[in-house]
Amino acid sequence: MVQYSDARLDASFAALSDATRRGVLEQLGRSDASITDLAEKFHMTLTGMKKHVGVLEEAGLVSTEKVGRVRTCKLGARGLEDAAAWIERHRALWDARFDELDKVVEELKRNERADRRRKIK
């Protein structure tokens, strides 16, 4: 279970390491689009864009659906969740970050106190 999640996180991270793919996600955050639309928007060949969308799809960030001859892309289930989850993600990040900052600041405080003691002696 944990290994499976790790593999998924790796896939997400690999997918997000590319600027074009991040751009595609931002674009799909605004509205769904066909692969042809995306290829035009990002000045790429259809084949090139298909590859990018494939990587995003594997990571679960994008889902695609073929209607007639057009393949439409939209953000995957894990792409944009509701507002509460979105806020919670930001909060969790800053919470963890500031807990670590606390530790660094506590150390600075201790060092200052020790310095002061040395000066008094």
Added chain:
Amino acid sequence: MKNRVTVERKSDRELVVTRTFDAPARLIFEAWSKPELFRRWWLPRSMGMTLVSYEADIRTGGSYRIEISHQGSKPMAFFGTYLEVTPHSRIVWTNEESPDGPVTTMTLEEKGGKTLLVLSELHPSKEALDAAGTGALDAMGETFGQLDELIAELGAGG
């Protein structure tokens, strides 16, 4: 005893994060502006990510670049410039890795030995802020999600 973080969408374009620290502003500023200290807290261990490199010239007009990797994957780069650096009270920087990146303002307000840190991200549009969750934060948030799941699983098992 732990101080709480609050996150609020102040407007369509602005996200505001606040947190109080039990320390004077100058120490928080020091931990933020000295690269060797900054490296120690910006990527919490629980995120399972590595700071591959961090370079910062922290003064008004200076620039920064951070590279982050997850388990040996190709690093993602985050970069921008400092629009304002005022010791012990305020740092303003751009986030230029995406064309729609926000301008972030961090302010420190000291009162009776404690300091209120306010971090505001001002995005160019509502759409850009909506989409901000789909960037690196998503990958990070997902890690926390995994941790929550794991804890829930352990709880259920025990």
